[in-house]
Amino acid sequence: MFDKNSINLICIISLLFVSTELFSQYTLQGIxxxxxxNTMIEVTESNGTIVGKIKSxxxxxxxxxxxxxxDLKKEDNTWVGSIYAHQRKEWYDVEISPQDNVLQLKVSVxxxxxxxxxxxxxx
Numbered sequence: 001m002f003d004k005n006s007i008n009l010i011c012i013i014s015l016l017f018v019s020t021e022l023f024s025q026y027t028l029q030g031i032x033x034x035x036x037x038n039t040m041i042e043v044t045e046s047n048g049t050i051v052g053k054i055k056s057x058x059x060x061x062x063x064x065x066x067x068x069x070x071d072l073k074k075e076d077n078t079w080v081g082s083i084y085a086h087q088r089k090e091w092y093d094v095e096i097s098p099q100d101n102v103l104q105l106k107v108s109v110x111x112x113x114x115x116x117x118x119x120x121x122x123x
Contacts, residue, residue: 028072028079028096031055032103032118040121041068050079062086072096083107 052069072081
């Protein structure tokens with residue numbers, strides 16, 4: 001029914017769909033719960049630039065719409081860039097590793113680092 005070239009083409013197309021589906025599971029885009037003060041961060045991409053902004057929070061003095069993730073560049077399976085620390089009012093280096101519906105953020109300050117876990121929300 002199918003010749004060898006048709007079968008090869010079907011296999012390649014199937015692999016592309018599976019690869020695209022797997023890659024889309026590890027995207028930064030979406031709404032993430034930072035795990036602190038019920039703060040939700042919306043990560044979006046526009047013109048090839050990925051930014052994270054505060055969408056909502058139970059914390060009274062938080063500035064909604066404030067950019068807290070910027071300058072993100074993909075390196076292998078992680079993204080590196082900067083994260084804003086609201087309490088210290090400073091930018092720090094961050095390495096983000098997406099895993100299913102979780103973002104693992106490794107925040108570095110000199111030789112010290114701290115890992116934060118953000119969980120994807122439905123929203």
